[in-house]
Amino acid sequence: MSRTARAPRPDGTGPTVVVRRWPRHPRSVGQARRELRKALADWGLAALEDPAALVLSELLTNAVRHARVSPGHVIETRFAHLPYGLRIEVHDASPTPPEPRAPGADACDGRGLVLVAALADAWGVSARIGPGKAVWATLALPTPADP
Numbered sequence: 001m002s003r004t005a006r007a008p009r010p011d012g013t014g015p016t017v018v019v020r021r022w023p024r025h026p027r028s029v030g031q032a033r034r035e036l037r038k039a040l041a042d043w044g045l046a047a048l049e050d051p052a053a054l055v056l057s058e059l060l061t062n063a064v065r066h067a068r069v070s071p072g073h074v075i076e077t078r079f080a081h082l083p084y085g086l087r088i089e090v091h092d093a094s095p096t097p098p099e100p101r102a103p104g105a106d107a108c109d110g111r112g113l114v115l116v117a118a119l120a121d122a123w124g125v126s127a128r129i130g131p132g133k134a135v136w137a138t139l140a141l142p143t144p145a146d147p
Contacts, residue, residue: 016080018078019076021074022060022074024067036052036088043081048086051119052139055115055139059112060090062098062112063075067132073093075092077091088136088138090136091128093131095133122138
C-alpha cells in the first residue's frame, strides 16, 4: 500500500477525492474496502457503504486477478465524492478491458461485472494517462421515498 492523496473539498471541509496505490495482491482488496469505508464515513455517505464496498471489491479483484502487468506497476483506486453520490475508479496498467461473462449456474466466478452493473448507476472503462485503463462505477445516493 502506498500514499494517500486527498484533494480538499471546495468548502475546505475535507477531501473530495481519495487516491491510493496497491500492490497486485489479493490482500489489497480488503485494505481498499477499509479505505473506502473511511472515506464514506467522512463524507456522510454511509447509505452507499454496502453497494460501494461490493462494487470496489469486484473491480479491484478483477484488476488483481487479470491485469497482467510488468513488475513495479501498481493498481490505483480513486474514490470521489460527487454532488449526487460517489465515483469509484480502479486504474491498472493492462490495456485489456474487462468483459462481462454469462457464467453457468454452477460456476464459482464470473459474476463480478454483472454485480457491478446491478449495483451501480453506471459503469464503464476509460483511457488514462500512461499505460492501461480505468474501470469506473458511479453510485447515486438513494432518494427519499415519496409520501
